[in-house]
Amino acid sequence: QKEVEQDPGPLSVPEGAIVSLNCTYSNSAFQYFMWYRQYSRKGPELLMYTYSSGNKEDGRFTAQVDKSSKYISLFIRDSQPSDSATYLCAMTSPETGANNLFFGTGTRLTVIP
Amino acid sequence: EAQVTQNPRYLITVTGKKLTVTCSQNMNHEYMSWYRQDPGLGLRQIYYSMNVEVTDKGDVPEGYKVSRKEKRNFPLILESPSPNQTSLYFCASSPERGNQPQHFGDGTRLSIL
Numbered sequence: 001q002k003e004v005e006q007d008p009g010p011l012s013v014p015e016g017a018i019v020s021l022n023c024t025y026s027n028s029a030f031q032y033f034m035w036y037r038q039y040s041r042k043g044p045e046l047l048m049y050t051y052s053s054g055n056k057e058d059g060r061f062t063a064q065v066d067k068s069s070k071y072i073s074l075f076i077r078d079s080q081p082s083d084s085a086t087y088l089c090a091m092t093s094p095e096t097g098a099n100n101l102f103f104g105t106g107t108r109l110t111v112i113p
Numbered sequence: 114e115a116q117v118t119q120n121p122r123y124l125i126t127v128t129g130k131k132l133t134v135t136c137s138q139n140m141n142h143e144y145m146s147w148y149r150q151d152p153g154l155g156l157r158q159i160y161y162s163m164n165v166e167v168t169d170k171g172d173v174p175e176g177y178k179v180s181r182k183e184k185r186n187f188p189l190i191l192e193s194p195s196p197n198q199t200s201l202y203f204c205a206s207s208p209e210r211g212n213q214p215q216h217f218g219d220g221t222r223l224s225i226l
Binding site for chain 2: 006008034036041042043044045046049088090100101103104105106
């Protein structure tokens with residue numbers, strides 16, 4: 001079993017839709033959770049960074065962590081064609097720190113105008 | 114502009130011909146790492162470095178070498194490349210203090226024939 005599981009998609013939605021991207025994980029020690037966005041031919045760029053459980057909102061993006069279910073989500077409201085990218089979840093624990101980020105395989109999202 | 118710079122961006126070469134991929138960051142980050150990204154496998158860490166002259170193996174270090182003689186540079190060396198090292202490679206950096214998100218370069222696509 002992989003440490004982090006993520007549905008690879010692809011996911012296609014119409015412009016303006018609400019998008020839900022999800023990851024599950026097996027290691028209960030994970031406490032730091034990140035979402036990266038990766039455009040074609042570019043490196044991953046940090047989108048959201050949360051610690052422990054709860055929600056964090058940044059503009060149209062909301063990151064949600066449910067540690068009891070070992071489940072994290074990224075919601076995109078009013079999705080735009082510019083949101084078309086691959087979204088990677090990543091997580092780590094205080095013990096491993098930045099040395100050892102565990103990544104999902106990424107979900108490819110296309111927002112259709 | 115804060116960035117991680119990789120060179121070359123694309124390289125096609127043959128089995129056994131030594132190659133080096135350079136990585137440089139201008140953020141004075143202590144921590145640097147190399148990943149490879151393969152379809153269905155996501156990002157896997159090859160090597161990382163906590164600071165100058167301190168390097169350690171990641172999850173998939175076989176066939177790779179690194180060095181960290183200066184804080185800003187972290188080259189990836191393939192002494193005798195093989196076709197199974199054909200992949201998309203990313204360099205990343207972050208501050209030393211724990212659990213800080215990593216900043217990624219734009220990637221190097223290597224094809225080993």
